[in-house]
Amino acid sequence: MKKYEKPMQSRLLDEAKEINEEIQSLMRPLLTAVENEAESDTYFMLRAASRLLKNQFIEFERIEGIAE
Numbered sequence: 001m002k003k004y005e006k007p008m009q010s011r012l013l014d015e016a017k018e019i020n021e022e023i024q025s026l027m028r029p030l031l032t033a034v035e036n037e038a039e040s041d042t043y044f045m046l047r048a049a050s051r052l053l054k055n056q057f058i059e060f061e062r063i064e065g066i067a068e
Helices: 006-036 042-065
Strands: none
Touching: 006 042
């Protein structure tokens, strides 16, 4: 059995931040492709999703600062 040094809440927050970063990295090339070739509605929807992810990551960092 693996023993963790961090408490469960902190590990879960780390995992959520990691997932958020992975999704953000997937969004970048999509935004570029859509910006160059797709209709503007599609681009604006992806931009909104990207902003939500970035704001979520900032909120995760804020929560992490409070939890420590």
